[in-house]
Amino acid sequence: MDAEVAIVGVGTMGSMAAWQLAKKGVSVIGFEQFGIGNDRTAAGGESRLFRTAYMEGPEYVPLLQEAKHLWRSLEEASDNNLLTLNGGLMIGESGSLEINTIKKSIHDFALEHEVLEGEQAKKRYPQFTLYENDVVILDKNAGFLRPELAVVSAVQQAVKHGAKIKNYTKVNDIVPEKQGATIVTNEKSYHVEKVIITTGAWTLKLIPQLKNKLFPRRLLLTWFAPKDVSLVTADKLPIFARMRGDFRLTGAPMLDGSMVKASYTKDPSYIDDPSKLYRDANLEELERISESVKTLLPVLYPDPVRASAYMDAYTPDNHAIVGELPDTSHLIIASGFSGHGFKLSPMIGKILSELCIDGKTNYHIQHMKPNRFFEAANF
Template identity: 60%
Template sequence: MDADVAIVGVGTMGSMAAWQLAKAGISVIGFEQFGIGNDRTAAGGESRLFRTAYMEGKEYVPLLFEAKNLWRELEAETDRELLTLNGGLTIGDPDTDVMQSLLKSIHEFELDHEILQGKEATERFPQHRLFSEEIMVLDKNAGFLRPELAVVSAIERAESLGADIKRYTTVQGVYPGKNGVTIVANDKEFHFGKVLITTGAWTWKLLPRLRDQLIARRLVLTWFAPKNVEEFQPDKFPVFARMRKGYRLTGAPTLDGTMVKASNTKNPDTVPEPDNLNRDVSIEELQEVGEAVEKLLPGLTPNPVRASVYMDAYTEDDHSIVGTLPGMDNTFLISGFSGHGFKMSPVIGKIAADLITEGETKHSIGHLDPYRYANA
């Protein structure tokens, strides 16, 4: 065998799995069709939000706290700052389903938070225009991550622990069997005991049976010039998610001292072929997010000064797939994080390493079970 484990795709999740497997003393070869920390899929855009008060479901909260610990561990091992906790605001009508889900996660796990409304909210965070029916929920264990640097750091650490990462190497086929897995990459055969597939938006191209379950979607991220940049520094402007009517506006403070990230991430378009991602941003898309910013963040000039396009794999229920694949021996899949996976990537990498080496994990991941798609 060439190694104990192959990882196909060493972006967000693959990099963290490589780090954890190498740390456990497992021989690993990772295959990446692009460079490490590339901007072709879900890990670009300068920042990603970290939140623990979680509108996507309270079952994620324990995973997020473990992820926070592992982010700190990776920082310590690489001597790099990857996670900045400057707080996080979720703003919306408290009677909506997403806000109710957020509040349930707070109350069940007794999360450190504040609920602000009316004059108190607008005086504390005047950057946001608050409407009478809305509240602000401040998550004190929230902030932002540096995605490109995080992926690079995890891979450099994995390599220092013995992992072999093959950059610019395209996997053409994965052929599992009872005695191991054969992989063909750049027209060469490799043999492994097990394989972990972490290919994001490209997953269905290796696993056509999941084409209808894992849908690639196009994410447009935008940045705006602040009228007063001091109001949008990290110590004054927490990361945020804002739900209002046709918008799901998310963003982060200025990290370069010139631009503030604010993006409309509601209902992203599908990407029929990930190799042909449309990276152009239309005038209509720019106008739509500009209108949202004008209404909700009056301290920003409402014309995007920067726009970038990324993509992620989405599932129908917005919960990812983590575990072994039915009918495919020695094959593990991590995919379908539906636009909210980066923050938890270190714990997902640890879970993958546990499943591969021990056959089980201490973490509760029933909601991510691949067998919900057993008939695919």
């Protein structure tokens, strides 16, 4: 036996699972096809938003609250600053699904927030164009994460606790055995008791049975130069989700002293082969984001100064797939985070460690159960 647990894909979720398992004394071997923290994974692009008043569903709130503590514990262990809670502005039309779900999350869990009205909102946040029927909610437990540093920090902690990480090592196959499984790489094969599959947008290559349940999609991130630098620093500009009709802009304040990230994150395009991701931007995309920024974020010059594309795996209901694959107790998957998984990642790492060690978790992850998509018999 080469290790108790193999982690295939040491990106966002894999790094956190490695940290959580190694910390608990489990022997771990992780396989990553690229370097650790590289920006071809879903973790690329400098920042990720952390929100608690959750528009994707109140069922996430307890997981997010615990994730916040785990982020702090990773910061403490690594001595790195990973999560800055500078608040989150959620702006959308009154009565929209997103605003109603945010309100429900706030109501169900008595979340710290402010609702800003008309002139008061315009005065406090002149960076945005606000319309009469807009609702402006400030989520006090929101902010931004440093994704590449977070992945590297988690791996460093895992290694410190004894994990072995094989970078630049692509897994070609995972073969379930009666006892455990064999991991096949170009270099050699490894035998382990359990396997965690955290291969993000590449998951279909190893688990083709998930076709039509998991879809790699491409998201374009864009950065803009501010017209007034003093209005876009982290103390003045919270992270934001600005929704209006077909426009959805999400972004973070200026982190590098020169640019503000504001990206169009609605309906990302589907891609057939994650190894052939088009990382550039086409003119149509740039025009669309430019139009959104011109209309909704007048504090920025509307031509993007930087653009790059990334991928994530999406599911039909936008909830991830986390748990044992059917007919096996030793293959555990965590994929399909549908464009909103980063903030949850230390929590997912913890849940994966519990599934490996105890065979169950007490956290509520019913909405992420693999069996909602397939019957064991036809897997």
